[in-house]
Amino acid sequence: MPLVRQEIFPEKKLPDATELLASGSTAAKDYCVGSNPFLSQHNVDSEASYKRKSAASRRIMHHAQVGFRSLDKSCRAYAEIYDSCLAQDVIIDRYGLCLDWSMGYPTNQRHDRPQGTGLLLADIDDFVTLTQCAPVAPHFGDFVLGMPAAFENTTAALAAGSTAIGNLGQYFTFRLPHWDDDIFTTSATLKALGLIATQEVEILVHSNLDDGFAALFCDLSCCLGAVLLEKYIVNDLIGANISHCYGHHFSDPTRRMAFHLALAQVTASPGTMIYGNTTQYRGNEQENYASLEAYISVDIAGQNLEPTGHAINPVPVSENIRIPDIDEIIAAQVFAARLVEQPLAPNSSLDMELAHRLAGEMVFGAIKFQHNVLDGFTRAGIDIDNPFEMLLALKRIGGKRLEQLFGPGLVDALAPRGRTPLIASTIIDEISELARHHLAQVSSDDRRIIGKLNLKVMTATTDVHEHGKLLLDRVLTEVGITVVDGGVSTDADDLAFLAKDAGVEAIAVSTYNGVALTFARDLKAELKRLDLDLPVIFGGRLNQIPQASNTSMPVDVSEDIISAGAFVCEKPEDAIALLAKIIIGRDRND
Ligand code: B12
Numbered sequence: 001m002p003l004v005r006q007e008i009f010p011e012k013k014l015p016d017a018t019e020l021l022a023s024g025s026t027a028a029k030d031y032c033v034g035s036n037p038f039l040s041q042h043n044v045d046s047e048a049s050y051k052r053k054s055a056a057s058r059r060i061m062h063h064a065q066v067g068f069r070s071l072d073k074s075c076r077a078y079a080e081i082y083d084s085c086l087a088q089d090v091i092i093d094r095y096g097l098c099l100d101w102s103m104g105y106p107t108n109q110r111h112d113r114p115q116g117t118g119l120l121l122a123d124i125d126d127f128v129t130l131t132q133c134a135p136v137a138p139h140f141g142d143f144v145l146g147m148p149a150a151f152e153n154t155t156a157a158l159a160a161g162s163t164a165i166g167n168l169g170q171y172f173t174f175r176l177p178h179w180d181d182d183i184f185t186t187s188a189t190l191k192a193l194g195l196i197a198t199q200e201v202e203i204l205v206h207s208n209l210d211d212g213f214a215a216l217f218c219d220l221s222c223c224l225g226a227v228l229l230e231k232y233i234v235n236d237l238i239g240a241n242i243s244h245c246y247g248h249h250f251s252d253p254t255r256r257m258a259f260h261l262a263l264a265q266v267t268a269s270p271g272t273m274i275y276g277n278t279t280q281y282r283g284n285e286q287e288n289y290a291s292l293e294a295y296i297s298v299d300i301a302g303q304n305l306e307p308t309g310h311a312i313n314p315v316p317v318s319e320n321i322r323i324p325d326i327d328e329i330i331a332a333q334v335f336a337a338r339l340v341e342q343p344l345a346p347n348s349s350l351d352m353e354l355a356h357r358l359a360g361e362m363v364f365g366a367i368k369f370q371h372n373v374l375d376g377f378t379r380a381g382i383d384i385d386n387p388f389e390m391l392l393a394l395k396r397i398g399g400k401r402l403e404q405l406f407g408p409g410l411v412d413a414l415a416p417r418g419r420t421p422l423i424a425s426t427i428i429d430e431i432s433e434l435a436r437h438h439l440a441q442v443s444s445d446d447r448r449i450i451g452k453l454n455l456k457v458m459t460a461t462t463d464v465h466e467h468g469k470l471l472l473d474r475v476l477t478e479v480g481i482t483v484v485d486g487g488v489s490t491d492a493d494d495l496a497f498l499a500k501d502a503g504v505e506a507i508a509v510s511t512y513n514g515v516a517l518t519f520a521r522d523l524k525a526e527l528k529r530l531d532l533d534l535p536v537i538f539g540g541r542l543n544q545i546p547q548a549s550n551t552s553m554p555v556d557v558s559e560d561i562i563s564a565g566a567f568v569c570e571k572p573e574d575a576i577a578l579l580a581k582i583i584i585g586r587d588r589n590d
Pocket of ligand 1: 098099101116117118142174175210211212215216248278279280281282318319320321322323324434463464465466467468469471472508509510511512513514537538539540541543554569570571572574575
């Protein structure tokens, strides 16, 4: 169906974009970039100028992701990682400071909101205290822009001397629990962008594409097209300066390199960082070192060939288990630095000739995607000169539909988004491969039993992580279960209501953000309130930081989830075996 304005914006009137930008701009007299050891020791006014100098001298920069629950531990990490790496001749250039998702709510509403595994900062002083701990550029990349607290968090980040602030990618896809006011979020983001655009020094507006639509696009041209659209909104309409990050989902070396080359062609400002190919971290620590080497050697080669100012990001090998600890962060950085010093053997799966060709095709496809989107919006009556309308329309339409409607590939009813991708992204193939593997593990007995039961199961996620659910949906469907969609980033009360409404026989929840136990308890309580006695199965990362923890590290909560009356399964095949057992047992008792 073509787009219709009324469907995207049912509101009679939207807030005035010019007024929002102007109010941010006016605030610039009160909020500007503060000092910190990074800016003063390197004698630069912004990280962007530091990046340009480093890229010109062909020095590869290092990014480390930091953000423990407590300020004390994060301050210790800020100093210790820098000092310990320096002692081993490794310079850490920037820290990605990972705020907790509860920091995304306005300050006066943070109390009692569900907390994840990230950093909690009470006020501007806390932001400033953190960035004084070492001469490393502070990048407030998560839960600032794109959140209801965008404006207040931006003022604090600026005061702490941060000149790279994000994360516009999160605006498009992240939903905070129980927060549905996207008009408020868009207004706060525009006001923050107005403040940023008026700063006297250059601020990079960071956007992690993988936090945005790139995690779900099937065509890499659309990922690059998202770069063009964001650049159009931030640079052309608002007058600020966008800087992109990519990497989590770029597993194929040649396509990873092709994206780097294509991005370099369509952007001028320095990139923030290239994210680790974290979706390949599936094994133990030793196995994950192989994944680290595989992607970081492509990123090093890419920076040697085409220095874009992106820092490399050696992700610690405990990444797939929980947030990594300080010593694990240091180990990964030293490993990568030694690789930078090696004369790199050519990576056998990296085809440079093909990478250059794909980069050209990707740029072509991205321009077509951007053109299609702008043209389609105009036809629908969306004002493409208005940054408020552009942002909100993209967010409300969502990545999957944008790709369906405007992707540059040829229409093909059998392809995942109804189009043949110009350059296929790897994540959808990876999920299909995982599904094949897990299906092969389902016992023939379970298959036979489930096949006869005609079961209806609702699947949902508690947060943005959707791949576990996509995998589960695929495997459950293949064994004959009817899967009903309970949504992504769903609230417990909504999920219980949806389950009742759909008349399902069980609920399967995929959860990753360190909120597993709270969600399990809330969901069981909501089901009880609706007088519904359904089996609920949890899988994903079943951990949480205990209330009284002084380590800031999450612990496994599987046993507590079971005590709360839910089930825990590690793999889809375990859930199938469990469902067969529960339903057969129930039918016998009936
Ligand atoms: C991909 C990814 C993302 C993508 C998600 C894209 C998307 N749309 O899905 C992006 C980049 C957006 C992202 C964002 C974030 N992420 Co993330 N992400 C990951 C990553 C790399 C992979 C997770 C994944 O999807 N795996 C694919 C699935 C198929 O494989 P699997 O996880 O092994 O699942 C198996 C089982 O668990 C099972 N399973 C899964 N669900 C279920 C459900 C049931 C019922 C059953 C039976 C089985 C089952 O199926 C699989 C096969 O057995 C992990 C690290 C890692 N390597 O695991 C971090 C990770 C999960 N993320 C993490 C965090 C902290 C975040 C952020 C908060 C970061 C930030 N500051 O922005 C945000 C989330 C914000 C939000 N609002 O929710 C943490 C969680 C920490 C913790 N709990 O201790 C992790 C562990 C990384 C880390 N070490 O810090 N992330």
